[in-house]
Amino acid sequence: MLKFVQIACLSTALLAPALAVAQDFDDVVITVHPVAGNVSYMEGQGGNIGLFVGEDGVFLIDDQYAPLTGRIVDAIRDISDAPIRFLVNTHMHPDHTGGNENFGEMGTTIFGHDNVRTQMEIAGYAQEPPLITFNDELSFHINGETVHVFKVPDAHTNGDVFIRFMGSNVVHTGDVYRTTTFPFIDLNNGGSFIGTIDALNLLLAVSDEQTKIIPGHGVISNIAEVAAWRDMLVTIRDRVAAAIRDGMSLEEIQGAGLTAEYDERWAASGRIGGSASMLAAVYADLAGD
Numbered sequence: 001m002l003k004f005v006q007i008a009c010l011s012t013a014l015l016a017p018a019l020a021v022a023q024d025f026d027d028v029v030i031t032v033h034p035v036a037g038n039v040s041y042m043e044g045q046g047g048n049i050g051l052f053v054g055e056d057g058v059f060l061i062d063d064q065y066a067p068l069t070g071r072i073v074d075a076i077r078d079i080s081d082a083p084i085r086f087l088v089n090t091h092m093h094p095d096h097t098g099g100n101e102n103f104g105e106m107g108t109t110i111f112g113h114d115n116v117r118t119q120m121e122i123a124g125y126a127q128e129p130p131l132i133t134f135n136d137e138l139s140f141h142i143n144g145e146t147v148h149v150f151k152v153p154d155a156h157t158n159g160d161v162f163i164r165f166m167g168s169n170v171v172h173t174g175d176v177y178r179t180t181t182f183p184f185i186d187l188n189n190g191g192s193f194i195g196t197i198d199a200l201n202l203l204l205a206v207s208d209e210q211t212k213i214i215p216g217h218g219v220i221s222n223i224a225e226v227a228a229w230r231d232m233l234v235t236i237r238d239r240v241a242a243a244i245r246d247g248m249s250l251e252e253i254q255g256a257g258l259t260a261e262y263d264e265r266w267a268a269s270g271r272i273g274g275s276a277s278m279l280a281a282v283y284a285d286l287a288g289d
């Protein structure tokens with residue numbers, strides 16, 4: 001039985017020892033969920049994997065953890081025998097990039113924002129960073145449609161991109177948006193709470209009521225749900241701003257129950273997706289820490 005160390009959405013090697021969790025991947029099953037057209041997402045352990053198949057080849061978004069690569073490939077092969085040509089990393093975190101080396105060895109070309117490669121190198125991650133990087137946007141013209149990859153304001157990290165399937169009307173958001181918890185703002189890798197609100201507004205601007213939205217974690221969503229989540233973040237931002245004007249410290253803000261009515265639905269118990277860490281990110285943006 002193989003045991004690996006999972007560092008879910010962590011940022012620095014400094015913080016890793018306290019939060020690293022020994023993880024057993026043996027029981028993880030990869031499930032493919034059809035979304036629209038030839039776009040699906042795969043659920044396993046870690047971030048949702050985008051899957052787009054067609055005669056030109058297989059296009060992937062993120063790749064979870066290295067021990068899962070074989071099962072991920074098996075799940076793809078149930079759908080398509082075409083070569084796995086391209087893979088885009090939505091951001092740097094290990095639960096989205098852990099399979100990079102394996103896919104690279106299979107001949108898949110891996111893309112990511114410039115900051116994904118930079119931050120992975122700074123963090124000293126063992127995973128292979130993207131082979132090809134870009135600074136703003138990138139378009140793939142495959143399988144009968146255009147796939148537009150574009151940098152969004154610094155949000156979850158400073159390397160977040162959205163991937164928009166123009167024909168199938170699907171957007172993969174990476175971890176800027178999740179349907180599971182509060183946002184996690186990785187301040188050590190350039191994340192921003194205010195930037196998250198800006199990025200969600202951008203997501204709403206490029207989507208319509210039919211758009212299927214694949215979050216980094218969670219289930220298929222839509223603009224109504226994104227707008228409600230964005231509104232919650234705006235409310236929290238305004239409450240923290242008022243508390244700072246009242247002279248409250250971060251510790252006082254974290255103890256003031258500012259997210260109380262949202263906590264049952266959205267607060268994770270730990271740092272990732274938790275209320276206190278999110279409030280620290282809001283405070284960092286607004287108080288200039």
Ligand SMILES: [Zn+2]
Pocket residue numbers: 009091093096156175
């Ligand atoms: Zn992440």
